[in-house]
Amino acid sequence: MSNASTDVADAETTRGVPMPDRAEPPAASDDLAWFTGLVREHSTALVKYFARRGPRQDAEDLAADVFATAWRRRHDVPRDAVLPWLYRTAGFTLANHRRKLIDLPVEHVPEAGSDRVADDPELSAMFDAELRGALMSVGERDRRILLLHAWEGLDGEELAQVLEISRSGADAALSRARKRLREAWGERMSF
Missing domain, CATH: 1.10.10.10 (Winged helix-like DNA-binding domain superfamily/Winged helix DNA-binding domain)
Incomplete structure (x- = not known):
C-alpha cells in the first residue's frame, strides 16, 4: 500500500468510518446469542446497581456502557462468573462517571419523592x-x-x-x- 493510500485509510478510520475492505466480520451467531442473553438476564440488576449509587437518570446509560464493554471484551468475560464480572466493570464505570461529574454531589439522588421511597x-x-x-x-x-x-x-x-x-x-x-x-x-x- 502506498503512503497516500495508508494516509487515506488512517484518516477514514480516525473519523470513525471504516473502509469497506477493512470492516470487521460480523459477530458469530453464538457471540450474539450469548450477548443477547446476557443483556436480558442482567440489565435490571445493573440498572438497579447504578440507580442505588448515583443519579437515577444516569443508570440506564451507565448500564449500557458496561454492556458495551462486555461486548468488546466478550472473549475475556468468564462464562461461569458473568454477573461478578459485570459488577466489577460497573464499579470502574461508576468511578469514571463520578470523576467526570466532579461538580455533582454523589449523595444527590433524583426521584426521591416520599411516595416512591415509601x-x-x-x-x-x-x-x-x-x-x-x-x-x-x-x-x-x-x-x-x-x-x-x-x-x-x-x-x-x-x-x-x-x-x-x-x-x-x-x-x-x-x-x-x-x-x-x-x-x-x-x-x-x-x-
Whole structure:
C-alpha cells in the first residue's frame, strides 16, 4: 500500500468510518446469542446497581456502557462468573462517571419523592438517615462490600470474584465490614 493510500485509510478510520475492505466480520451467531442473553438476564440488576449509587437518570446509560464493554471484551468475560464480572466493570464505570461529574454531589439522588421511597423497601433503607450515616462512617471498601452483599445479593465466590480476592478473603472482608457497620450503627444510636 502506498503512503497516500495508508494516509487515506488512517484518516477514514480516525473519523470513525471504516473502509469497506477493512470492516470487521460480523459477530458469530453464538457471540450474539450469548450477548443477547446476557443483556436480558442482567440489565435490571445493573440498572438497579447504578440507580442505588448515583443519579437515577444516569443508570440506564451507565448500564449500557458496561454492556458495551462486555461486548468488546466478550472473549475475556468468564462464562461461569458473568454477573461478578459485570459488577466489577460497573464499579470502574461508576468511578469514571463520578470523576467526570466532579461538580455533582454523589449523595444527590433524583426521584426521591416520599411516595416512591415509601413503596420501595430498598430505597427506604437507602434514604434512612441513620443507616446512611452509619454506612458513610465505615470505609469506602467496607461500604462497597456491604452494598454488594445487601443490594446485589453477592456472597461467597461471587463476592470474591468482584473483589478479586480469595473466597476466604471475601468471607473475612464481609465479616469485618459487618462488624464495623454494627459498631458505627451503635455509636450513632447512642447519641
